[in-house]
Amino acid sequence: MMNERERLEVLKDILFTDDRDYADKITDRIVQLEQILHDRNKLSGKVDPIVSAQLEAFTKSIPDTLGPVITATLKEEIKHHKDEVVDALYPVLGKMIKKYIAQEMKVLSEKIDEQFSFVKSAKRKIRSIFGNEKEEELLLSELSMAKIEQVFLIERESGILKGGYSKTATIDEELISGMLTAIKSFVEDAFNKGGQSLELIEYELYQIHIQSFVTHYVAVVISGNYLTRSKNKVQDLIFNFYNKYMAMNLDLVMDLGQGRGEDGEPVTRSDIEKELSKYFGNAKI
Amino acid sequence: MQKSKKVLLLGHFGVGKTSLIRRFVSDSFSDAYKVTIGVHITKKVVELPSGTSLSMILWDLEGTDELHLIRNAYLMGTHGVIFVFDVTRPATFQNIQRDLDIIQEKVKKVPVLVVGNKMDLVDPADVKRLLEENDIQSDYMTSAKTGDAVNEAFLEMATQLDI
Numbered sequence: 001m002m003n004e005r006e007r008l009e010v011l012k013d014i015l016f017t018d019d020r021d022y023a024d025k026i027t028d029r030i031v032q033l034e035q036i037l038h039d040r041n042k043l044s045g046k047v048d049p050i051v052s053a054q055l056e057a058f059t060k061s062i063p064d065t066l067g068p069v070i071t072a073t074l075k076e077e078i079k080h081h082k083d084e085v086v087d088a089l090y091p092v093l094g095k096m097i098k099k100y101i102a103q104e105m106k107v108l109s110e111k112i113d114e115q116f117s118f119v120k121s122a123k124r125k126i127r128s129i130f131g132n133e134k135e136e137e138l139l140l141s142e143l144s145m146a147k148i149e150q151v152f153l154i155e156r157e158s159g160i161l162k163g164g165y166s167k168t169a170t171i172d173e174e175l176i177s178g179m180l181t182a183i184k185s186f187v188e189d190a191f192n193k194g195g196q197s198l199e200l201i202e203y204e205l206y207q208i209h210i211q212s213f214v215t216h217y218v219a220v221v222i223s224g225n226y227l228t229r230s231k232n233k234v235q236d237l238i239f240n241f242y243n244k245y246m247a248m249n250l251d252l253v254m255d256l257g258q259g260r261g262e263d264g265e266p267v268t269r270s271d272i273e274k275e276l277s278k279y280f281g282n283a284k285i
Numbered sequence: 286m287q288k289s290k291k292v293l294l295l296g297h298f299g300v301g302k303t304s305l306i307r308r309f310v311s312d313s314f315s316d317a318y319k320v321t322i323g324v325h326i327t328k329k330v331v332e333l334p335s336g337t338s339l340s341m342i343l344w345d346l347e348g349t350d351e352l353h354l355i356r357n358a359y360l361m362g363t364h365g366v367i368f369v370f371d372v373t374r375p376a377t378f379q380n381i382q383r384d385l386d387i388i389q390e391k392v393k394k395v396p397v398l399v400v401g402n403k404m405d406l407v408d409p410a411d412v413k414r415l416l417e418e419n420d421i422q423s424d425y426m427t428s429a430k431t432g433d434a435v436n437e438a439f440l441e442m443a444t445q446l447d448i
Contacts, residue, residue: 155362156362157361157362158291158342158361158362158363158364159291159326159342159362160289160290160291160342160362161289172328174289174328174340174342175326175327175328175342178291178326178328178342178344179326182322182324182326182344182359183322185356185358185359185361186322186323186324186356186358188358189356189357189358269287
């Protein structure tokens with residue numbers, strides 16, 4: 001004999017057959033969805049086309065949506081940081097102009113050498129006859145190669161040393177960079193002719209080649225016979241190094257902008273000195 | 286990481302700027318060339334309580350009674366200024382406010398310390414009265430001869446530069 005609860009269940013079976021089928025279908029569908037969710041490949045197959053479509057639409061819309069903002073921001077940045085822009089472009093433009101002029105000068109120099117090489121030889125012979133030196137020694141001294149002894153990257157206004165490279169131990173590099181800056185400032189201030197910069201200091205056997213940029217300058221101490229062709233090579237090295245230095249600063253700015261980098265400190269001195277050593281260490285001029 | 290900062294010593298002729306630096310920096314170059322280009326540079330690395338190592342590049346400018354005549358090129362890129370006057374010569378501090386205004390105009394927004402030197406030659410009470418009468422605020426009263434307060438003045442500048 002069925003009790004009241006069992007009778008109610010029988011009655012529900014009879015009356016709600018369709019609803020029960022529908023509930024079973026929903027249950028099956030949920031199981032299938034759970035399987036898709038837990039299976040990476042299956043989920044990927046369903047979601048990837050949607051994400052790809054969204055990404056494609058976003059990429060296509062960038063020129064219209066973000067383009068004007070980026071352009072306006074760049075214009076504003078360039079307007080307010082002209083010095084930095086010039087500093088970034090200077091090595092590139094300077095190098096191009098310099099190379100062209102150097103090439104032309106080289107051609108001219110070779111032509112002159114061809115014309116006057118016999119004069120040089122005769123001069124050497126005369127010096128060896130009337131002096132104490134042998135002709136071979138004179139020839140050797142003429143051929144003595146220029147060598148890079150030291151390089152400094154110095155902040156132009158303050159004279160603070162950003163990094164140095166030296167083949168031999170010398171007196172304090174920070175003091176040298178300070179004094180170089182003082183001498184440079186003195187000369188440029190005293191003989192100011194339309195923003196020209198001091199470019200060369202001669203000191204007995206040494207020559208200090210100075211290349212000024214907007215915010216920094218590079219000083220290269222050279223021993224030996226410093227000819228024009230050596231000067232061109234040194235200038236190339238300086239421009240290449242400075243280009244790299246600007247790129248390092250730019251990388252740092254990008255890193256900071258994207259939340260990377262540590263505390264906003266500039267490119268470290270040891271990083272700069274590694275680059276100086278790389279560019280000038282074994283350079284043949 | 287070691288930081289480097291450019292510190293200028295300014296003041297009238299003969300107030301003891303070079304002596305103060307000599308007292309603070311034990312070894313220094315010959316300053317014979319100061320008469321040639323008007324500047325002498327020395328360096329001292331100081332360790333600060335914060336743990337920072339600060340390299341103070343000290344620019345000792347030739348003394349002049351007319352500060353506005355100092356070459357601007359030497360002032361550029363300066364991180365801090367120590368203005369020195371001689372407590373025995375009122376002429377070196379009577380117009381101190383004008384001198385400080387000139388400095389502030391030439392090197393903007395950098396810490397400036399005012400130092401009265403040669404305290405070994407005077408009675409401190411007399412100097413105090415004299416400065417009060419002339420409404421002069423001095424950050425440090427030093428003696429390059431005895432070394433009194435010299436390190437303190439330079440270290441205060443280093444601390445301000447470390448902030």
